[in-house]
Amino acid sequence: MRVSLTINGERHEADCWEGESLLFALREKLGFPGSKNACEQGECGSCSVLYDGTLVCACLVLAAQADGHEVTTVEGLAEGEELHPVQQAFVDAGAVQCGFCTPGLVVATADLLRRSPDPSDDEIREALSGNLCRCTGYAKIFDAVRAAARS
Numbered sequence: 001m002r003v004s005l006t007i008n009g010e011r012h013e014a015d016c017w018e019g020e021s022l023l024f025a026l027r028e029k030l031g032f033p034g035s036k037n038a039c040e041q042g043e044c045g046s047c048s049v050l051y052d053g054t055l056v057c058a059c060l061v062l063a064a065q066a067d068g069h070e071v072t073t074v075e076g077l078a079e080g081e082e083l084h085p086v087q088q089a090f091v092d093a094g095a096v097q098c099g100f101c102t103p104g105l106v107v108a109t110a111d112l113l114r115r116s117p118d119p120s121d122d123e124i125r126e127a128l129s130g131n132l133c134r135c136t137g138y139a140k141i142f143d144a145v146r147a148a149a150r151s
């Protein structure tokens, strides 16, 4: 089926089969490889995107479901060459090692700060509980989230 959706403010179309995930379509057909594919089971959060403004795992949404909807990926957060404050905070705090979890964490953090501009540590923990990082131990990630909240 032909799927038509808005990604980062622009209309895109792709031919998808009925069982294809939004994540697969974004990465393999629509030119948005920023969302990472680690588990494809909704467990790791590396594929996090905003779907009509709600944080979701793109691996758990069918591409067909997304027809007519709006998706924001990590590529849509920066303003041209200027990084989003959350992206900049992750860079400044050294919250990135292999980087595989980073796009999902950045999207989830941007979503958190939109809803709660000055989150407590418990709120941060709760908001990022669906995003797994195998490298950093999370301390630098928390530093980045706190720094982004202050910026």
Ligand code: FES
Residues within 6 Å of the ligand: 036, 037, 038, 039, 040, 041, 042, 043, 044, 045, 046, 047, 048, 057, 058, 059, 060
């Ligand atoms: S790839 Fe979607 S949650 Fe892991």
Ligand code: FES
Residues within 6 Å of the ligand: 095, 096, 097, 098, 099, 100, 101, 102, 132, 133, 134, 135, 136
């Ligand atoms: S930086 Fe490697 S998984 Fe998080």
